[in-house]
Amino acid sequence: TRVFTSTGKHFDADVVIGADGFSSAVRKYISPEIKPKYSGYVGWRGISEELKLSDNFRRNLFSHYAFLFLPQSLLIGYPIAGSNGSIEVGSRRYNYLWYYPTTKEKLKNLLTDKQGYFHSDGIPPSLIEGEHITDIIKIANKIMPKNFIDIVTKASTTMFQPIYDVMSEKIVSENIVLIGDAAFVARPHVGIGVLKAAQDAVSLANALIDNSATSDALKTYALERFEPGRQAVIHGRNLGSFIEQRLDKPEDELHLNLPPERIIRVSGRPYEHVVEQGL
Ligand SMILES: Cc1cc2nc3c(=O)[nH]c(=O)nc-3n(C[C@H](O)[C@H](O)[C@H](O)COP(=O)(O)OP(=O)(O)OC[C@H]3O[C@@H](n4cnc5c(N)ncnc54)[C@H](O)[C@@H]3O)c2cc1C
Incomplete structure (x- = not known):
């Protein structure tokens, strides 16, 4: 794949990794329909x-x-x-x-x-x-x-x-891959954006080491990291829903399951811990 920069240079790459954050140009290229919400x-x-x-x-x-x-x-x-x-x-x-x-x-x-x-x-x-x-x-x-x-x-x-927040529908397209906020942006209540970006990077590095074919490596990465990214966005939407809905108290809508003690317990935790520990 040939990548052109805004300064007119170009590079040929086996794999293009979009680690370019919230406004990712690489995401816009592979999924122009995905917009921050x-x-x-x-x-x-x-x-x-x-x-x-x-x-x-x-x-x-x-x-x-x-x-x-x-x-x-x-x-x-x-x-x-x-x-x-x-x-x-x-x-x-x-x-x-x-x-x-x-x-x-x-x-x-x-x-x-x-x-x-x-x-x-x-x-x-x-x-x-x-x-x-x-x-x-x-x-x-x-x-x-x-x-x-x-x-x-x-x-x-x-x-x-x-x-x-940004909910991607794919994080790999041919040999182009998204990690960190380029892949998914969760609302900051989850407090795990940096951890998620690091986990994506480690997962991608391991997949590239473990698989001789690039396409297998990127498939492995997507399988491992798509769902945690998606869950982080959903978790962030839930934690912020009472502000979005302008409720006077988070516990006012029972179906949101947001008593203040729970918000305190689950904020800043990866969603898989919330599920594993039944928080
Ligand atoms: C209010 C708020 C509070 C937060 N609090 C926390 C918290 O407590 N804990 C936590 O873990 N996370 C928190 N986050 C989220 C966290 O900041 C991000 O999830 C994290 O920085 C994502 O890392 P990243 O490397 O993917 O992206 P970034 O940190 O955004 O890095 C992307 C990099 O790409 C560069 N770049 C962008 N476009 C281009 C381009 N075209 N060419 C070259 N370079 C480019 C940028 O300059 C930047 O250096 C918070 C976010 C917000 C908004």
């Missing part, structure tokens, strides 16, 4: 310096991985190292990710800068219009418990990522 919500994110947070928060909450269930939304927060990598008390930071429902029209607005330019692939934090940040801070003040508001209002940078 918007979840109906964005993830607002911010990082605060430890010493800027209230005494109460630092004493009682800082060291915890927190799940904060809010009407129609979910915030997760956790401590991270300081910008210099330090984990000394006083020099650490607290990171939050707040999934918040956002219509497609509102999203278009959020992704458009002051000059009217629409950043379809994500807007740099410095170009997000101030009024959107003011709005999200107002909402935090209205719906969050007092001791959590600080992590939103005192964050040094506030940004957001629209939450999409």
Whole structure:
């Protein structure tokens, strides 16, 4: 197969591996009909310096991985190292990710800068219009418990990522193969995107070592990795469904099987563990 790059070079390859992430050009080539699906919500994110947070928060909450269930939304927060990598008390930071429902029209607005330019692939934090940040801070003040508001209002940078997923119908086409986010993108609730990408890479490498014929190797890889990728997307859709459906409480729709304790138990776990351990 001959691969042409945007700079006009070309390469001849026995196997072309698309490891080019969420917006994969290789996926677009083998499956032009597969499009990222918007979840109906964005993830607002911010990082605060430890010493800027209230005494109460630092004493009682800082060291915890927190799940904060809010009407129609979910915030997760956790401590991270300081910008210099330090984990000394006083020099650490607290990171939050707040999934918040956002219509497609509102999203278009959020992704458009002051000059009217629409950043379809994500807007740099410095170009997000101030009024959107003011709005999200107002909402935090209205719906969050007092001791959590600080992590939103005192964050040094506030940004957001629209939450999409990608459900591929194939991950191999002749001698072209997709791995990682190029193959499947699960909503970040599953927290296993990096693990999945690594497992895909190991599986493909082993299949190429174990099979002398490339076509057999790629068949073996697809058999091993298609289903875990598909399940990760389904698992992510389930975990985010209460935000997408704007339920005030995740347990409000019984058929979703999302009592908060279960969301906490199964988030950040590969779906096969959830099934194996009956979580
Ligand atoms: C809000 C959010 C939170 C997340 N949290 C977690 C988490 O807690 N834990 C976790 O495991 N995962 C998390 N993820 C998912 C994780 O980031 C991805 O699943 C993971 O990075 C996928 O790895 P990848 O190598 O397939 O793709 P990427 O990391 O996207 O790498 C693709 C690479 O290809 C390059 N590339 C793209 N196009 C081209 C091209 N045309 N030519 C050359 N190079 C190209 C890119 O520059 C990039 O370097 C999160 C994702 C989001 C959106």
